[in-house]
Amino acid sequence: MPQNTFTHFDPHSVPSPCFVVDKVAIENNLKVLHHVQQASGAKVLAALKAFSFWHLAPLYKKYLSGTCASGYNEAKLGFDYYGGETHVFSAAFKPEELESVLSFADHVVFNSLQQWQRFQPLIQEALKARPSLDFGLRINPEHSEGTVPIYDPCAPCSRLGIPNDQLDRGQLKGISGLHFHTLCEQGFDPLDRTLSAVEEKFGDILPQLKWVNFGGGHHITADGYNIDALIQRIIDFRERYDVEVYLEPGEAIAIHTGVLVAEVLDITHNTMPLAILDTSATCHMPDTLEMPYRPEITGGYLPNEKAYTYRLGGMTCLAGDVMGDWSFEQPLKVGQRLIFEDMSHYTMVKTTTFNGINLPALAIWDSDAHHTQVVKTFGYDDFKNRLS
Secondary structure, eight states: OTTOTTTTOOGGGSOSSEEEEEHHHHHHHHHHHHHHHHHHOOEEEEETTTOOOGGGHHHHHHHOSEEEESSHHHHHHIIIIIOSEEEEEESSOOHHHHHHHTTTOSEEEESOHHHHHHTHHHHHHHHHHOTTOEEEEEEEOOOOOOSSGGGOTTSTTOSSSEEGGGOOGGGOTTOOEEEOOOOSSBOHHHHHHHHHHHHHHHTTTGGGOSEEEOOSOBOTTSTTOOHHHHHHHHHHHHHHHTOEEEEOOSHHHHTTSEEEEEEEEEEEEESEEEEEESSOHHHHOTHHHHTTOOOOBTTOBSTTTSSEEEEEEOSSSOTTOEEEEEEESSOOOTTOEEEEESOSTTTGGGOOOGGGOOOOEEEEEETTTTEEEEEEOOOHHHHHHTTO
């Protein structure tokens, strides 16, 4: 991990498996995002879908303008613990959940004109009690920057966002903003090109709006991100259309801030050495299968780069529950702890208990004070109670 804040961390200081998040690294990322807010005039929201470790919510209040959510439960979590503005988008709202959302959210964004019209009775009733409520629509710029189809909201036949030719300008009364989300862990240039597509297709609407939400996927805190260009582009956009601008980074808050500690349970052999860990790709780090990608391991190298190469797999019965192949300078041993790096964003929010595998414990590491605090552990009751 570039920041290397886990150099002095002892993997035996926590249960295994365990997600460990460095609150110092989190705060450093928040400071960068706060700088973007201050310099550009935009408001930055934390996308809880990527990282919702609410034990750290007090830190967010110091630096960001609020949270954005993809449904009722995330929205309620943001409202209850994070402070600031609460923004909610859903691909489709259930009536009972929308009614609750309308009682506390600041911005509610619809994915279709059909839902915007269908829920007008609820919306008008909510406005009587809360006249400051803002409503928006998610648009689809039909401009793809993603390289992985499953994560591309602008892919053909995407269900996310309204294409330009489907956005009836006559149905926009009461709409104060537009929202788009097209990026996934990307730099400034893809955003710049996307904004140009938005301006080309929806430019006639922009001057009528109060705000525009640029969505998430902005890798603002990653090495090499052109922060100065982002700030200037936001300033120019705000001045050109006289609108408020929102950003919704998720991974940018949690990138390079956490690890997943795992333990070697067994070592076997089938054509090559195999190590079975007490964690699971499918249960605890599903993006390694969905994206897919190969996570880094502290002290691990590419296959055959060092003397001892192993295929690392999980505890479940899924044949494909495999993290990948790594080589090590020394042979692995049963009981040895391994550290998977950069395991904060899109990990703990996606965990499952498939096969009854325990969820990893949650811990906070303070890399300044060299102190570890275990926040939560999980067991049988967590598995049992979610099923019946």
